Amino acid sequence: MPIWTLYGMKRGIATTLWPGKENAKVQPGVLGLPRFQPDRCQDNCRACAEVCLPGAIGIEAGSGDERLTIDYGKCIGCQLCTESCPNDALTKSEDWAFGVQNREDLVWAEALASKPAQELTKNIQKCFGRSLHIRHVDAGSCNGCESELQALNNPYYNLHRLGIFFTPSPRFADLLLVTGSVTYAMRGPLLETYNAMPEPRWVMAMGTCAVSGGATGGGYSCAHGVEGILPVDIYVPGCPPNPAAMIHALLLLLNRAAQFVQGGHLAK
Amino acid sequence: MRGTTERALPPNEVPQACQHLVEKGARLQMAYAWFPESGGHPEVLYLADQGPYQPFSLLRCRLSEGSDGLPSLATNIPLLGWYEREMTDLCGISFQGHPELRPLVLHEGAHPPIPPLDPRYPKGEMIPYTEEPWDLPPVEGSDVQMLPFGPVRGDVLESAQIVFYYVGEAILHCHPRLFFKHRGMEKRFEGLSPALGTLIAERISGVDSVAHALAFCQAVETASQCEVPERARYLRTILAELERLYNHLHYLGHLCHTTTLKVGEAQGKLLAEQCKQLNGVFTGSRFLRGLLKPGGLRRDLDLRALAARLRALEPDIAGYMAALENTNSHLDRLITTGHLPHQTAFDQGATGPIKRASGIQHDLRCDHPYAAYGRLSMEIPLRTEGDAHARSQVRMEEIRNSLALLLRALEDLPEGPVDTEIAWPTGGEGLGWCEGPRGSIYYCVHFDATGKLARVKVKSASFSNWRVFPFTVHDTNMMDYAINEASFGLTMAGCDR
Ligand code: SF4
Ligand code: SF4
Numbered sequence: 028m029p030i031w032t033l034y035g036m037k038r039g040i041a042t043t044l045w046p047g048k049e050n051a052k053v054q055p056g057v058l059g060l061p062r063f064q065p066d067r068c069q070d071n072c073r074a075c076a077e078v079c080l081p082g083a084i085g086i087e088a089g090s091g092d093e094r095l096t097i098d099y100g101k102c103i104g105c106q107l108c109t110e111s112c113p114n115d116a117l118t119k120s121e122d123w124a125f126g127v128q129n130r131e132d133l134v135w136a137e138a139l140a141s142k143p144a145q146e147l148t149k150n151i152q153k154c155f156g157r158s159l160h161i162r163h164v165d166a167g168s169c170n171g172c173e174s175e176l177q178a179l180n181n182p183y184y185n186l187h188r189l190g191i192f193f194t195p196s197p198r199f200a201d202l203l204l205v206t207g208s209v210t211y212a213m214r215g216p217l218l219e220t221y222n223a224m225p226e227p228r229w230v231m232a233m234g235t236c237a238v239s240g241g242a243t244g245g246g247y248s249c250a251h252g253v254e255g256i257l258p259v260d261i262y263v264p265g266c267p268p269n270p271a272a273m274i275h276a277l278l279l280l281l282n283r284a285a286q287f288v289q290g291g292h293l294a295k
Numbered sequence: 296m297r298g299t300t301e302r303a304l305p306p307n308e309v310p311q312a313c314q315h316l317v318e319k320g321a322r323l324q325m326a327y328a329w330f331p332e333s334g335g336h337p338e339v340l341y342l343a344d345q346g347p348y349q350p351f352s353l354l355r356c357r358l359s360e361g362s363d364g365l366p367s368l369a370t371n372i373p374l375l376g377w378y379e380r381e382m383t384d385l386c387g388i389s390f391q392g393h394p395e396l397r398p399l400v401l402h403e404g405a406h407p408p409i410p411p412l413d414p415r416y417p418k419g420e421m422i423p424y425t426e427e428p429w430d431l432p433p434v435e436g437s438d439v440q441m442l443p444f445g446p447v448r449g450d451v452l453e454s455a456q457i458v459f460y461y462v463g464e465a466i467l468h469c470h471p472r473l474f475f476k477h478r479g480m481e482k483r484f485e486g487l488s489p490a491l492g493t494l495i496a497e498r499i500s501g502v503d504s505v506a507h508a509l510a511f512c513q514a515v516e517t518a519s520q521c522e523v524p525e526r527a528r529y530l531r532t533i534l535a536e537l538e539r540l541y542n543h544l545h546y547l548g549h550l551c552h553t554t555t556l557k558v559g560e561a562q563g564k565l566l567a568e569q570c571k572q573l574n575g576v577f578t579g580s581r582f583l584r585g586l587l588k589p590g591g592l593r594r595d596l597d598l599r600a601l602a603a604r605l606r607a608l609e610p611d612i613a614g615y616m617a618a619l620e621n622t623n624s625h626l627d628r629l630i631t632t633g634h635l636p637h638q639t640a641f642d643q644g645a646t647g648p649i650k651r652a653s654g655i656q657h658d659l660r661c662d663h664p665y666a667a668y669g670r671l672s673m674e675i676p677l678r679t680e681g682d683a684h685a686r687s688q689v690r691m692e693e694i695r696n697s698l699a700l701l702l703r704a705l706e707d708l709p710e711g712p713v714d715t716e717i718a719w720p721t722g723g724e725g726l727g728w729c730e731g732p733r734g735s736i737y738y739c740v741h742f743d744a745t746g747k748l749a750r751v752k753v754k755s756a757s758f759s760n761w762r763v764f765p766f767t768v769h770d771t772n773m774m775d776y777a778i779n780e781a782s783f784g785l786t787m788a789g790c791d792r
Binding site: 105 | 407411416419420422426449450452453476483490491494495498500501502548556557559561564567568571572575576577579580581582594618621622786788789
């Protein structure tokens with residue numbers, strides 16, 4: 028097929044330098060999850076909590092006054108809170124690397140108990156060297172997450188270059204990557220896929236739906252994500268998480284990248 | 296309902312009235328039911344398109360005490376078949392004489408105590424479900440094999456199961472089992488304010504976020520009799536076309552994947568990625584989410600540099616499509632594959648590029664203009680071959696037209712406000728529509744007495760086209776299946792909701 032060979036050669040390399048070159052901007056302009064500055068928060072204002080569809084913003088009765096809590100694991104990045112906040116306590120941001128190993132790290136916490144850097148319980152790097160095979164299961168997504176997962180294999184992100192592959196058979200898979208809030212009809216096939224995977228195996232909840240249900244959890248046909256159905260090793264909120272966040276989470280699993288978010292704070 | 300001319304009828308007059316509409320040249324678009332009062336009887340509504348610039352026609356039929364459902368219309372108007380089964384599953388309405396009396400939206404083994412769309416259904420309670428054998432067509436003949444494929448399929452695909460009945464390479468019959476992803480999205484609108492409802496609409500089908508949000512917002516605006524400012528109309532048009540652009544480019548890339556044209560796949564997906572990145576740069580969201588709201592847009596957009604970026608992409612896109620049309624190995628796999636005759640497309644309810652590739656000239660953007668489409672001239676591509684090649688050609692033509700529309704709209708983009716005050720109507724109703732990348736999308740919105748959403752019906756393009764698709768698979772061969780499916784460009788999330 029000479030015309031396409033020529034075509035490909037003329038097109039040249041289209042792949043981003045990231046994550047090799049740390050500062051290469053992967054997603055200019057894309058809004059991430061809102062940034063929270065509690066000292067700007069005004070007493071007795073509930074404007075943000077009222078517009079938060081998935082209930083990511085809660086009001087906690089503290090000693091004397093009320094305190095705002097944010098669970099980034101529930102946030103769908105709709106930006107309504109940033110538009111409703113009168114004091115800019117919540118602002119739009121381009122923060123995207125929210126992949127974490129402990130679900131609690133997605134909940135904004137006042138004080139940061141400095142935890143020791145976490146190693147994954149089973150050292151995945153020892154098991155697989157630097158390569159990883161993924162089986163994806165759509166357990167009831169809106170297809171936004173799939174669209175971004177498919178993008179990982181386009182020439183721009185070119186996931187293969189990082190030694191990460193999607194595999195059709197669960198028998199060859201190291202990682203089960205789940206999207207969607209888990210419908211009653213997908214629960215069975217999801218468990219079957221997991222059971223067909225050889226040990227050791229890992230589970231990643233990709234997208235706010237899979238992390239907590241997000242905008243589509245609960246109701247008459249959905250669970251609230253993967254938690255309680257399978258043991259989750261990495262949580263990646265975002266609706267959908269952008270492809271860079273997905274790659275970062277995969278590298279985090281391979282111990283090839285550091286976790287950026289702890290106690291709902293971005294690492295300095 | 297605003298946006299329609301409506302007529303209320305008793306159950307026994309519905310078949311004749313629908314038949315009459317069809318004879319006058321109208322095409323039924325959807326049917327659905329809702330419960331006007333909690334604990335009361337449901338009302339069934341039929342929506343028909345009466346032709347360009349004509350108001351949509353709505354037939355309403357309130358069931359009453361002692362009535363045991365409605366006569367099924369699926370034999371004479373086959374495209375209604377799925378809507379009737381959906382109403383049986385979700386609203387508990389029976390349709391007498393239905394030719395395919397098996398569950399559709401809820402799987403065998405799902406036994407809700409009362410229909411899930413009944414307002415009395417306990418909020419947040421999951422349907423009791425135990426796996427039960429499926430109601431599948433029986434296999435006859437010792438050579439015939441049955442292969443259930445899915446719901447977890449190869450690559451990164453949405454969940455669905457295709458049951459093949461085949462002999463060797465030849466597929467005798469194809470029976471898709473869908474709705475694994477039924478998330479009960481329509482129910483989620485209940486009790487929300489329309490502002491939050493937009494977020495749900497954006498998540499019916501992620502790659503059609505704008506189309507769904509737009510149809511929803513327009514339904515709310517029609518119900519509220521709200522006029523959206525001119526700049527917002529243009530911006531909405533631009534967003535909708537940006538959505539079509541990245542979807543269609545991805546479609547071409549994926550089609551190449553199935554015909555094993557590797558460089559073509561890479562290039563199509565790269566172009567789609569570049570369009571998504573433009574979306575990100577200019578709107579903050581690769582899926583163009585978080586921008587629409589009833590009354591206009593949530594914020595103004597600075598699109599001054601967009602035209603230049605699109606013009607820079609244009610030659611790449613044109614060159615790519617020309618190369619595809621010059622590649623015999625690719626075309627060989629598409630031409631005559633998955634043939635959909637005009638009559639089947641019409642009867643079974645095909646929509647969007649699928650219908651336009653089978654000779655049905657219809658596009659909501661022209662026939663019932665919304666946003667700024669009425670102010671912009673455009674051409675609607677039409678093919679009559681009805682095969683995979685025609686379906687891809689229609690999309691290529693639409694890519695060209697989208698680019699032209701975008702450049703035109705950016706040039707004409709007026710200054711001014713992007714939103715207007717809107718008061719939620721108490722007890723109002725409205726119809727909204729949009730021609731999404733995959734075809735027609737309709738939203739019917741019913742408000743309650745406090746101005747909250749009482750019922751939102753979503754008709755997605757993929758629901759229509761999944762119904763049609765198997766007709767192009769029966770009596771074909773396994774080798775062509777993946778190509779044919781890709782040539783339809785379906786989503787599961789939109790279909791299953
Ligand atoms: S951006 Fe997140 S926290 Fe803010 S309203 Fe939306 S979902 Fe809630
Ligand atoms: S997290 Fe958001 S994008 Fe992903 S499946 Fe859920 S609704 Fe869709």
